Amino acid sequence: MTMASNSRYTATVSLVVMAVGFVGTLFFEGSTWVRFLQSGFEAGLVGGLADWFAVTALFRHPLGIPIPHTALLPKNREKVSRALVSTIQDDLLSKKSITEKLAQVPIVEKLLRGAAEQLGSESAKMGMVSLSEYAIRQLPLDKLAAIGEREIRNIVDGVDLREMLQKALQQVYTRGYDELAFDFALDTAENLIMKPEIRDRMGAMASQALQNLNAGGMMQFALNAFAGFFNDEKLGSLIQQFMLNGIEGLRLHSNPNRRAVMKAIHNWLDNPSNQEKITLELDGWKSQMLDEFKLDEKLLELLQRLQAQALEWVHREDYVEVYVIPLVTRLVDEVCSNVELLDRLESGLREQIARWIEANHHKIGALIRENIDRFDDKTLIVLMEDKIGGDLQWIRVNGAICGFLIGIILAGIKMLA
Incomplete structure (x- = not known):
């Protein structure tokens, strides 16, 4: 009863x-x-x-x-209904009263603290793993690869190769790389000249050149006598020794011939027209290399590997406890300790809530009316x-x-x- x-x-x-x-x-x-x-x-x-x-x-x-x-x-049902709706909507649950009540509650801090406290539960851990996995799988890797390729091309295209070449030459001169490169070339040439097959080939080439030389008169007689005295092997050894002596002299930084060669190389490299040619060649080589490298495919493969590693990482047993919880806790503490930031977040949230209340407050009366009319x-x-x-x-x-x-x-x- x-x-x-x-x-x-x-x-x-x-x-x-x-x-x-x-x-x-x-x-x-x-x-x-x-x-x-x-x-x-x-x-x-x-x-x-x-x-x-x-x-x-x-x-x-x-x-x-x-x-x-x-x-x-x-x-008087209609009057009673209107009075009830008006009382609840305009007095008990007015927009002003709701807004003022919400203004007394630190909504953002409570939400952040509450979310951080719930992360330790098993359901929250499973939810974080599922959410992380879902977010990783939803990444548009093909679009990211295309964006990455476009940005890399923009960066490469934006490089001033002429300026880079000048700076590179400046560094080469300052650090002595030109001298080292020249010494490397001398070492390479010496190693080639020292080979017996190269020596013999140079002798044969010189002997053939002497035989084909037509000087006439006494000069021809002298050349024939010289050619008859030296065979291919002796002639090759003579040329080999001559070249080795020349290389040995060029190794000395004080050698005038070395200085003349290095000056000629510097003049050629510093010549604006030559630098323009080098720049154009580098620019064509740059575009060709980017096309042949298939940058979009390489970036997509890289992103797929990173995605697989990320999925494996989020399924580790310690993922939430070691990474997520400390990160979220630290972020929450930083936000809550930053009074200015917290005030901005609170103001923004209250403004959104106020807009939502303004747009939907009339639904309170409609809901009451709907339930009464049932x-x-x-x-x-x-x-x-x-x-x-x-x-x-x-x-x-x-x-x-x-x-x-x-x-x-x-x-x-x-x-x-």
Whole structure:
């Protein structure tokens, strides 16, 4: 039995008691106390009936009789609904009250702290692993590779090869790399000249050249005598020794021939027209190398390897505890300790909430109206009686008791008069 039913039962009992008391006192005459009680029961009965009529008239026609100004709630359902919607929407849950209440709560800090505290649970760990895996798998590797290739090409195309060449030559001169390169060339030439097959080939080439030389007269006689004296091997050894002696002299930095050669090389490299030719050659070589290297494919392969390694990494047992939780905790602490940043985040969040409330506040009234309209009059009255009927039934009890007491008082006044 509900509270409203208990109250209704109590109110009915009180009304019955007053009726029985009034009827019972009609059969006793003469006693003062009987007249007092009769007046009390009579007034209590009138008060109880009047309050029963008033309470009942709120919800329905008393005894089913369509008395004017009864069944007030069904007749005024629309007014009651509007008043209820207006009270809740504009007073209890007004935009201003909601906004002011939210302004008292540090929403961002509470959200951050709460999220950080929940990371230690098993469900949160599994969620972080799943979220990380999902995020990694959703990366558009082909698009990233294309973007990477485009950016690398832009960087390479933006390089001033002429300026780079000049700076490179400056470094070569400053660090002596030109001298080292020249010495390397001398070493290479010496190693080649020292080979027997090279020596013999140089001798054969020189002998053939002498034989084909037509000087005429005494010069021709001398050349023929020289060629007959030296065979290919001797002639090759002679040329070999001559070249080795020349190389040995060029190794000395003080050798004028070396200085002349290095100066000629420097002049050629420093010549603007030659530098322009070198720059054009490097530029063509640069574009060709980027095309042949298939940069987009290489970048895609690299990103795929990194993705596989990242997926393997997030499935490690210590991934969340060692990496995620410390990182999130540190970030939360830094944000919460940064008062200026925290204020900006709070202001931004409250501004968004205020906009959302502004855009959706009318839905509170619509929701209340929708829920009220779902019930017919009978069901709505039953619900209201169940919620507030108990208190209303006590009005009937109080009316009967107060009427009883007032009746006794009035009887006393009548007797005194």
